[in-house]
Amino acid sequence: MAYLLNRWYAAAWSGEVAREPFMRVLFDKPVLFYRTESGDVTALSNVCPHRFAPLNRGKLFGDAIRCPYHGLRFGPDGRCVQNPIGKGLLPAKAQLTRYATIEAHGVIWIWHGPAPADATKLVPFDFLDEHDRYDFVDGYIAIDANYALVSDNLLDLSHAEFLHPNLSNPGANQRVRFTAQTDGETVRALNARPGEPPTVLLRAALGDGVGDTIDMWSNVTWNPPALLCVEVGGTARGAPKEAGVNTMAAHLITPETAVRSHYFWKLGRTYRRGDPDFSARVQAMVSSAFVEEDKPIIEAQQHNMGDVGFEQLDPVYLESDGAAARARRIMNRLLAENAADALIAPV
Ligand code: FES
Ligand SMILES: [Fe+2]
CATH class of the missing domain: 2.102.10.10 (Rieske [2Fe-2S] iron-sulphur domain)
Incomplete structure (x- = not known):
C-alpha cells in the first residue's frame, strides 16, 4: 500500500x-x-x-x-x-x-x-509536555482497520450521540454548530455546543452547582496523515471558556498495514488534578469508549468495505462530514504527489 x-x-x-x-x-x-x-x-x-x-x-x-x-x-x-x-x-x-x-x-x-x-x-504536540497544566492518562490500541477510518471517526464526533451515550446527550447533533476549516495542510472541526446538559465527566468536573445546562465545545485538529488533537470542555452557561474546564487529547494513528493501525492516545485534563482515583476513572471511561465502542465499529466498517477504496464506494455525505471530507481531499492530493517521490526512490 x-x-x-x-x-x-x-x-x-x-x-x-x-x-x-x-x-x-x-x-x-x-x-x-x-x-x-x-x-x-x-x-x-x-x-x-x-x-x-x-x-x-x-x-x-x-x-x-x-x-x-x-x-x-x-x-x-x-x-x-x-x-x-x-x-x-x-x-x-x-x-x-x-x-x-x-x-x-x-x-x-x-x-x-x-x-x-x-x-x-514534526507536527508539534507541545501540550503533551505541559505537566504543570494537565494531568494525563494514555493508552495504545491495535485496530484492524485502515488508519484513515480512525481519522474519519475523530473528525466527525457526531457519532458520540449514538456510540458513546456516556460522552454525549440525546439529540445533541440537532443542537451542535458544525464548522470545518482548512489552514494549509491542517483541518479543524469546530463543534460548538451552547446550552447542553453536562456530560458525566463535565458534571464531575464542574460540580452539581453548575446548573442543568452548560456551554460545551469539542474541537478537533487534524494533520496528515492521521495526527489529531481533540479538545473537549465546558463552562457555565454564558461564562468565558477560560473559566471552564478542558481536556486536550492527542490521537496519533500509524499504519501497520493497509488494514491494521496503531492508535496511541494521551489525554490531559485541567480539572481534579492530583487525584489518582479520578485519573483511574477517566482512564477507564475513555479507554472503554475507544476499545469497546469505537474499535469494534471501525473494524466492522473495514470488514464491510473489504479492499475497495473509500471513494469508490460512493459514500453519503452528512452535515457533520465537512472536516473529514477536507482531510480526505488533502490526503488524496498528498498521496498523488507522493507517487512521484516513490518513483524516484522506492521505499
Ligand atoms: S539469520 Fe541471522 S545470522 Fe543467520
Ligand atoms: Fe468515538
Whole structure:
C-alpha cells in the first residue's frame, strides 16, 4: 500500500523502548527498536539479511544486537560488526536498514520516506509536555482497520450521540454548530455546543452547582496523515471558556498495514488534578469508549468495505462530514504527489 512518504509517524511511547529489544510492524515492515547504553533510540529493520530471522529475539551486547540464529551482530547504524562464523569476514551486504527517529513529547517518532529526515516536519504536540497544566492518562490500541477510518471517526464526533451515550446527550447533533476549516495542510472541526446538559465527566468536573445546562465545545485538529488533537470542555452557561474546564487529547494513528493501525492516545485534563482515583476513572471511561465502542465499529466498517477504496464506494455525505471530507481531499492530493517521490526512490 502507498503510505504518505517523508513524514514523521508515532512509532511507540517513549516508555515502550528500553534495553530489551522491541518489535513493531510499521508500513508492512517489522522494525526493531532498542536503546543504546547512552539511552538513544535505535530503529533498524528487524529482518536479519542472512536467513531473515527476527532480530528482536536476539540479545544486545553493548550497543549491538546479536541475531538469535547464527550470531551476526549489528551496530546501531545497521552495519554488521561481528561475524562469529569461520574467518569472521564482514560481508558488505550484511547491513540493516536504519530508520531515523526523534523522541519528543514522550513519543518516539519514526521517519518514513526516501528523503533525508527533516526535524522541522514534526507536527508539534507541545501540550503533551505541559505537566504543570494537565494531568494525563494514555493508552495504545491495535485496530484492524485502515488508519484513515480512525481519522474519519475523530473528525466527525457526531457519532458520540449514538456510540458513546456516556460522552454525549440525546439529540445533541440537532443542537451542535458544525464548522470545518482548512489552514494549509491542517483541518479543524469546530463543534460548538451552547446550552447542553453536562456530560458525566463535565458534571464531575464542574460540580452539581453548575446548573442543568452548560456551554460545551469539542474541537478537533487534524494533520496528515492521521495526527489529531481533540479538545473537549465546558463552562457555565454564558461564562468565558477560560473559566471552564478542558481536556486536550492527542490521537496519533500509524499504519501497520493497509488494514491494521496503531492508535496511541494521551489525554490531559485541567480539572481534579492530583487525584489518582479520578485519573483511574477517566482512564477507564475513555479507554472503554475507544476499545469497546469505537474499535469494534471501525473494524466492522473495514470488514464491510473489504479492499475497495473509500471513494469508490460512493459514500453519503452528512452535515457533520465537512472536516473529514477536507482531510480526505488533502490526503488524496498528498498521496498523488507522493507517487512521484516513490518513483524516484522506492521505499
Ligand atoms: S539469520 Fe541471522 S545470522 Fe543467520
Ligand atoms: Fe468515538
